[in-house]
Amino acid sequence: MPNVTFESISCDFRHRSGHLVHALRDVSLEVPEGQMVCVVGRSGHGKTTLLRVLAGLQSPSAGQVMVGDRRVSKPGSDRAMVFQQDTVFPWMHVQDNVEFGLAANGVGRAERRKIADRWIKAVGLEEFADSWPRELSGGMRKRVALAAVLAVDADVWLMDEPFGSLDYFTRRTLHDFLLELWSTTNKTVFFVTHDIEEALILADRVLLVHEGRIVDDLHVPLTRPRDEDVRATPEAVELTKRILRHLGVEGGRPAGPINDRAEAVS
């Protein structure tokens, strides 16, 4: 599996109001294969743009992104994405949702069925293969989205706050589930979140994005599984404080006014 390399990526938008927003500024980064990277930052500071550029959904204003020796120029199933919003197609049964990416890549019907069955089972939804998405809970629909990503055997999994809308218990269940899948497949994962606890549970590495720049690149040396006790160790507490400082939170309270980039970019 290939490394992911960002080479001097900048990304500018013209906002409705007319002023130029620098969503990403000269971002350079190398992520080796199999790494679980969490991208953390305040709303509107470029986390999602970073992911969209890697997905090929957003063209950078300058620089290039490489996946192995291939330059990213458009979306592709080698970089499948789980979105923040619910993007499981409501007009397709669970089975067809999971088969969609395979069909898009020309996999034959019988082979599609076989692969989809395997991943639907892996996400624990074999009894719901013929269900409509509306018949599933939010957590189950996220598992469908995961199964669809797994089915296309993408080299890189892109996750844009995928569990943000779920309750705490479901989120924690899905964290364990994601880690289990990741450990067995050893894929490279980019996981965008604004939740520090989520980042500490999941990440090998935390990238802190602020005003379009990567302002810190933290290795997370905590042992797995990262339960409450692990997350309460001095190492974990120090990491949390460091992330909070970058997010503009000091002494347990936000320092300064709310940055208006969130309004400007999103």
Added chain:
Amino acid sequence: MGAAVRTRFPGLALSLAGIAVGLGIWKLISLSMDDAVMPDPLATYRYIADNLFNSEYLVSKGFSDGNGYLPHLWYTTRNVLAGVAAGTVIGVALGLASLRLKVLREVTDSITAVFGTAPIFVAAPFFLIWFGIVSTAQILIVAFYTTLLMYVFSRRAGENVPAGYIESGLTFGADRWLIMRRIHLPGSVPELAGGFRIALAGAWGLAGIAELLGAQQGAGFLIKFFATAFVVEGMLAMIVLLGLIAIVVDQLVVVLMLYLTRWAESGRVN
């Protein structure tokens, strides 16, 4: 099951009550007018029963088949269904394709802007002049009207499909054709359903008018024939029958649309 019947019952009861009120008003009007000018509902029903399958009156007036009103009703129904089907296919294909193809969008937008402002009833005589008084002209009139309507509806419906679905499809490696076929089209169906019913409802009137203007058969043609001969029962009979067929077809469309949008109903596991 029981609950479903109970839930549907008030709606059904109100529909029947509405029909009863309509018949009552018709009866009251007929009481105040001469039978030859305004026959009552019962007389109209008897006239339909006597002439639907075999009409001695039509035979006496030189109609060769003698099969009553049915062939004429079928002729109109067939033209409506063929025109609406053709117009829907063309309108939806153009509407959804124009979402992705800017050149097509600019061409079709200007065409719909020009023809959309011209009342279709004004355009109808041109079709009859160009294509003659055969069924092709009537089908084309309905298809033209349906195309314009479904183009506008499909454009709007396509634009309303959440961008997240399209982007999700792209990240799975789907090409434009697959996205059109498996995301834009099914995602547009709930909104297209409304446009289709409006097009269908308008198509009955349009086909009838096209037949009034020039046709050798059809419900509109018979209405014109009865009007010339001052056979008011015949006119009313054709209007009632055409209305009933339109209602039955509309209800079949409702059932079909409920099936096609069954994924959109509310309800969850938990």
